[in-house]
Amino acid sequence: MLRLQGEMVRGGTSKCWIFDHQDVVATGVDIDTLLLAAFNAADPRQIDGVGGASSTTSKAAIVRASAEPGVDVEYTFAQVGVGDERVEWTSNCGNCATAVALYALHRGLVPITSETTTVRMINANTGARLTGTIPTPGLVPPDEGTAVVPGTSALGVPVLLGFQDPAGSTTGRALPTGRPLDTLAGRDGPVEASLVDSGAPVALFDAKAFGLDGNESVAEFAAVVPVLTALRRQAALAMGLAGPDDPVGHAVPKVGIVGPPAGYRTTHGMPVDQDEYDLAVRMVSMHAPHPAIGLTSAIALATAVAMPGTLAHRVARPTADGTLRLGTPAGVISARAVPAPDGASPTVLLHRAARRIARAELLVPAPEGHPE
C-alpha cells in the first residue's frame, strides 16, 4: 500500500484533493495511475477511494513552488473519472484554484507579511495566471471565515480570485474570429453567436434565438441543451479549436445563452430581482445544464460584456465600475474587471470562498508489479 499525504479542501462549490508535487514523485508511481487508484475512479460509486462520486467531488490538484519570477505556486488540475479510468488534464478549474490558494498559505509556500496575502499562481494545464487574495489578520493563515458562494450555504475563508490577462488565453485572441458577432448554421437556420476566448473559449448565444429569456430553471433550459451541444462543433471549427477531421469534443468551447436581467427564482427557490443582477446566463456543462456557471466561463462573460458588438454587450445592463453581476441558476455571481498595465487585458476578480476539510494520509493500492 502506497502512502500519500493530501488535503481535502473545498473551493467554492467543488471539493478538491490537493497534493504536494514532491509527495507524488516520492511514490514512484505515475500520477494517472496514482490518482485513479486513490480515487477508485473505476467504480461509479468510488467506494474504495477518496473520491466523492461526482464530477465536482472527483478533482485533484498537484502543487509545487514555482521557480518563475512573480509566481509563488504552480498547480496542475486533474479531473478524475467517475466510473471511468481516465484522468483529464486539459482544463483549468477556478474552484480548485481557490482551494490551492488557501492550501499554499497553510503550507508556507507564500510568506505572510501583512494583513492580506496574495498567492500568485500559474495553472500548468493552460498557462493561465491567477491570484488568490486572502485576509491574514495576525499574520496567520486562516481556517475559517464567513464568506459564502452561490450553490452552498457553507461558510468559508474569503478568497478574492483574480484571472490575469485572461483574453486570448487559448487562441491568442479575445475574439478568435476577429468579429464580435458570427453567424453559425443551426439546424433550423442561421444562429447568431459571439465567440469569445477569455478564461476559456466560450460560444454565447442569444436566449431569444431559442424562444427563451436566459433566466429559465435548469429543467426548462435542459430542453435546448441538445441544440447547443450540436452548435458547439461549429463554434469549435470557427474558433480554430478543432479541424474538420478532428473528433467531436464535448468540453470545448463552453456554450451557453444570455439574456437581459429579469426576475427569476434560483434552483433553491430564492427569488432574484431584476435589479440584483446585470446579465442572465445559462451554461452547458458537457451534456447537461450547469447548476451555476464555471468560473472560467464567468471570466469570458466579463470580457464579452466589455466588448461592443457582442451578444453579451447587447443584452446586459451597462455597468459603470466594471462589476458584472451574473444571474445563474444557483444565484448571483459577480465578476469585476480591473485595468491591467502593459497592454494586458483587464484582470477579472471573483469573490469566492474556501475551507480546509481534512488533512490526510491516503493509503493507495499499488499497481500490480510495483515495488512498494
Add this chain to the structure above:
Amino acid sequence: MLRLQGEMVRGGTSKCWIFDHQDVVATGVDIDTLLLAAFNAADPRQIDGVGGASSTTSKAAIVRASAEPGVDVEYTFAQVGVGDERVEWTSNCGNCATAVALYALHRGLVPITSETTTVRMINANTGARLTGTIPTPGLVPPDEGTAVVPGTSALGVPVLLGFQDPAGSTTGRALPTGRPLDTLAGRDGPVEASLVDSGAPVALFDAKAFGLDGNESVAEFAAVVPVLTALRRQAALAMGLAGPDDPVGHAVPKVGIVGPPAGYRTTHGMPVDQDEYDLAVRMVSMHAPHPAIGLTSAIALATAVAMPGTLAHRVARPTADGTLRLGTPAGVISARAVPAPDGASPTVLLHRAARRIARAELLVPAPEGHPE
C-alpha cells in the same frame, strides 16, 4: 475550527468514517452536532464535508475499548443524513462492523498473538455481538489483501464477520409471532409472510405471490416495492415492533421476497447459474430496491432457512453444511450458520473485505457560540 482524528475505511460495499470515542468527547461538542458538521449533512452534495453524498458513503462509527468480559470493542453506528440534518442511531451496519474490526486491529485495541486475530465487538445501537476474524501473518495488522465482495471489484483484507446468537436480537424471539408463517392482509387479498427476527427484524414474502421469481433485475423488482412497503406496516404491527398509534416507520422491519434458485444476470451483467446459489432474494432498502442485501438481512435469511415452515425454508435448496448462498442483484453472498454453545442460536458467518482508505485530521466547523 474543531479538530477530530478519524479514519476512512471501506467495509464491504460501504465507506465508513471511524472515530475514537475519546477523540469525540475531547471536542466538547455533542456527537450529532459534530457529525452533521463534519459530513456537511445539510447539503445533498455534502460539498463542505467528508461525506460521500450517498447513504452508503455517509456512515460513521464511534469506537471504544469495552470493559465487558469477552468483548474487545464497542461501536456505535451512525447513519448521517444526506441533504437532511439528522443522524439515525437505530440500526446496526454489518459493513461498518467489518471496517471497525480492521480499524481496531490497527489501533491496537486487540492484541495480536497469532496468525489469525478475532476482534470481539458489541454494537451499542442494538446490543448485537459480532466477531471479525482477520489474518495477521507475522503478527502485524494487514493493510491489504485479495478478498472481494459482490458489488465492488476492489480488493481488501479478508474479514470473516460473525453474528453471535442473532436470533431474537430485537424482539427476543426468532419468530416474534410464534409461527413460521403468518397471513397479512394485502391490498388484493391475504398474503403469506414469514416474520423473522435475527440480525434484524425481517418480513419475507414468496416472490410468486407477486407474480415474480425472486431473481429479477433491480428495475423489474422496483415495480413491487410499493406493495412491499405497504405490507411493512402490517408486519411491524404483527411483530410487535410498532403499535397501532405509532408513526409509520420505513426502516423496520426490512422487507423482501424469496424464490428458488434459477439462472439470472447480476446488475453488472455477470451470469449466475442456478447451481451457484441456494436462495434468490430481493430486498427493499427504505423505499427502493436494495442493490445487494444488507448483511443483517442475510443473517435473518440464514436463520429463516434453518426453520421448517418458513417461506425461505420452503423455496431454498436444502444445504447440508449450514452454508446458505444467497443470489442477490449484485451477486452471490454466502452465510454460514455454525452451532453455538449454551443454547444460543447458531452463529452466522459472512466472508467480507475491508480496506483502510485514509487516516485524517478533520477540520470541523464549530457550532455557533461554541468556544473552541
